[in-house]
Amino acid sequence: MCLALPARVVALLPDDQAQIDLGGVRKTVSVALTPDARVGDYVIVHVGHAIGLIDAAEAERTLALFAEMALTPSEPSA
Amino acid sequence: MKYVDEFRDGALARGIADRIAAELQPGRRYSFMEFCGGHTHAIARYGIAELLPPEVRMIHGPGCPVCVLPIGRIDQAIHLALERGAILATYGDTMRVPASNSLSLMKAKARGADIRMVYSATDALALARANPQREVVFLAIGFETTTPPTALVIRQAAKEDLANFSVLSCHVLTPSAITHILESAEVRQYGTVPIDGFIGPAHVSIVIGSAPYQHFAEEYRKPVVIAGFEPLDVVQAIGMLVRQVNAGRAEVENEFIRAVTPEGNVAAQAVVSEVFELRERFEWRGLGEVPYSALKIRPAYARFDAERRFALDYRPVPDHKQCECGAILRGVKRPTDCKLFGTVCTPDNPMGSCMVSSEGACAAHYSYGRFRDIPVVSVPA
Numbered sequence: 001m002c003l004a005l006p007a008r009v010v011a012l013l014p015d016d017q018a019q020i021d022l023g024g025v026r027k028t029v030s031v032a033l034t035p036d037a038r039v040g041d042y043v044i045v046h047v048g049h050a051i052g053l054i055d056a057a058e059a060e061r062t063l064a065l066f067a068e069m070a071l072t073p074s075e076p077s078a
Numbered sequence: 079m080k081y082v083d084e085f086r087d088g089a090l091a092r093g094i095a096d097r098i099a100a101e102l103q104p105g106r107r108y109s110f111m112e113f114c115g116g117h118t119h120a121i122a123r124y125g126i127a128e129l130l131p132p133e134v135r136m137i138h139g140p141g142c143p144v145c146v147l148p149i150g151r152i153d154q155a156i157h158l159a160l161e162r163g164a165i166l167a168t169y170g171d172t173m174r175v176p177a178s179n180s181l182s183l184m185k186a187k188a189r190g191a192d193i194r195m196v197y198s199a200t201d202a203l204a205l206a207r208a209n210p211q212r213e214v215v216f217l218a219i220g221f222e223t224t225t226p227p228t229a230l231v232i233r234q235a236a237k238e239d240l241a242n243f244s245v246l247s248c249h250v251l252t253p254s255a256i257t258h259i260l261e262s263a264e265v266r267q268y269g270t271v272p273i274d275g276f277i278g279p280a281h282v283s284i285v286i287g288s289a290p291y292q293h294f295a296e297e298y299r300k301p302v303v304i305a306g307f308e309p310l311d312v313v314q315a316i317g318m319l320v321r322q323v324n325a326g327r328a329e330v331e332n333e334f335i336r337a338v339t340p341e342g343n344v345a346a347q348a349v350v351s352e353v354f355e356l357r358e359r360f361e362w363r364g365l366g367e368v369p370y371s372a373l374k375i376r377p378a379y380a381r382f383d384a385e386r387r388f389a390l391d392y393r394p395v396p397d398h399k400q401c402e403c404g405a406i407l408r409g410v411k412r413p414t415d416c417k418l419f420g421t422v423c424t425p426d427n428p429m430g431s432c433m434v435s436s437e438g439a440c441a442a443h444y445s446y447g448r449f450r451d452i453p454v455v456s457v458p459a
Contacts, residue, residue: 001143001171001437002116002223002281003307006081023079030200033226033346042081044284044337047169048198049227051346052284052337054081059336063084066310069317070093071100 004046006054009039020045081336085308091129094313098320099131108134110319111409112277113256115142115437116307122442124309126316128450134316137271137409138442140255141279143220143248144171144435145407146362149395151248152177154385155217158246159183159191162388165209167202168217169224170195174434178395199224199231206235206243215384219248222285225373226346229353232375232382244384247375250360252282253290254371258362260298264410271409275319277312278304280334287342291330299328306334353379361394363431364407403430406439413440420448 007020009031016032020043027045031037034050043050102108112118118138121127127136140146152175159166166183173184173195187193192212196202202216218228228245235243256276264271278291283304291302301322305315315333322329332338353376360372375383384390397403401423402416413419413432423429425441432438436445 001169001220001435002114002141002279004223004281006079008080030198030227030230032230033343033349035345044281046223046281047227048200049230051223051226051281052343055336059081062311062314062333062336066087066090066094066314069097069314070090071097 002046004044004051006042007045009037009041009043012037012039018050020050082308085306085310086124087310091124091126091310091313094310094317095129095131098134098313098317101317101320101324102131102133103324106133107272108274108320108323109137109272110134110275110277110316111137111139111259111273112312113139113141113252114277114279114282114307115145115435116280117277117305117312118142118439119437119442120307120309120312122446125446126309126312127447129313130316134320136316137273138406138439139259139276139409140362140364140407141221141252141282142432142435142437143224143250144175145403145431145438146250146255146364147172147175147219147248147431148361148363149177149397150361150393151246152183153395154390154392155183155215155246156181156186156191157390158215158384158388159193160186160189162213164213164215165192165194165205166215166217167194167196167205169219171435172217172219174428175431176398176428176434199227203231203234203240203243206240207238210242212242214243216243216245217248218245221250221252221279222282225249225350225354226285226343229349232353232379233349235382236379244382244387245375246384246390247354247373249354249373250362251371251373252279252286253293254368255362255365256294258365258368258371259408260294260300262408264408273300273409274323275301275303277315277319278302278330280305280307280311280337283334283338283342285343285346287340288330288332288338289340289342295328295330301328301331303331304334304338306337352376361392363397364404398429401430403432403440406432413443414451416440420444
């Protein structure tokens with residue numbers, strides 16, 4: 001139910017709408033709840049609405065924390 | 079996909095699980111409740127339960143809006159569609175929730191009710207515009223993630239002065255449900271549900287922020303770690319909870335910092351409080367009546383409130399006697415403790431709500447875990 005996916009804003013449209021790219025699929029969603037969203041930002045899309053923005057720097061930091069936490073180093077992915 | 083794939087690295091997840099195992103204190107058991115159905119689903123789907131050392135137990139919480147929707151609410155929706163001639167628009171998740179008289183929205187549709195599955199609340203509004211001669215009711219369910227979109231369409235309907243649109247609000251609140259669990263007899267007195275900490279919701283927290291959980295850390299001395307829905311997020315959060323327990327800390331920590339801020343989405347909160355106000359009480363399946371745990375439409379928008387528009391009464395209806403959804407939603411029982419699990423009750427023909435949504439504890443275990451219950455025995459050739 002609370003499923004939501006990160007998608008990139010491709011274009012801002014009139015009436016608080018935006019075109020987003022979701023792994024190659026383009027879709028129009030509402031950005032009325034994320035007035036700060038700009039083209040190139042990643043938004044979290046839930047039931048046709050962007051409900052939040054992704055902070056790219058924090059995402060990198062979180063990935064670094066995973067690597068730090070892991071006891072056994074991760075195999076380089078093929 | 080960016081921000082998805084890199085959070086699903088299996089080798090890294092194993093490495094974090096190894097670290098968790100290495101940091102456990104000897105002789106200690108750890109029980110954490112994941113509140114959200116999204117986390118329940120991730121734990122089952124990605125095999126996180128198997129990755130964890132046996133001393134760490136995950137208890138499934140009531141954070142699946144489909145699962146906690148009581149029969150009485152579905153009955154109201156069916157009544158509107160079957161007897162009042164309304165077009166009922168709803169998210170697909172609610173279609174198979176069992177209701178009274180062996181009905182569900184799906185079965186009511188087969189009997190001729192005009193029920194339409196929608197992806198978004200705005201689709202329900204479009205239905206109202208396209209059918210001005212019909213009443214269109216949106217059955218609005220969900221936690222704090224789906225509430226802002228519902229608030230937006232009510233505000234839009236007022237702006238357009240739509241005369242045939244209304245909302246049956248079943249929106250519920252996460253913090254009051256957590257309080258209810260912490261106050262329950264099983265947790266407080268009997269100790270049958272030992273909870274050492276919570277994994278806090280992902281997308282709900284994007285909207286409400288991390289601040290509302292402070293109360294649980296301070297008043298109840300329970301650590302809370304907000305986590306994203308990807309498997310690495312969940313494993314990392316469990317590790318953070320183990321560290322808090324080991325150190326005797328009870329704090330709110332935020333693993334999902336790439337999307338959750340302390341104050342949350344202020345624009346979303348503003349539109350919700352403009353349109354909705356607290357309900358004094360609301361029945362949850364499994365938890366019973368929980369005070370101030372749901373939202374109703376404010377008097378200023380009363381004409382869009384289906385309960386007032388159709389003068390609906392709420393009648394509570396008990397669940398099927400053999401169904402253990404109630405105890406499962408409170409963390410007291412596991413899906414396999416239920417006699418109906420996997421026999422009478424399956425995702426194709428759910429008897430209880432936990433088997434309906436893929437985020438329900440029973441459906442998640444049925445889809446991803448039920449074969450693990452059967453020991454593998456090698457037969458000599």
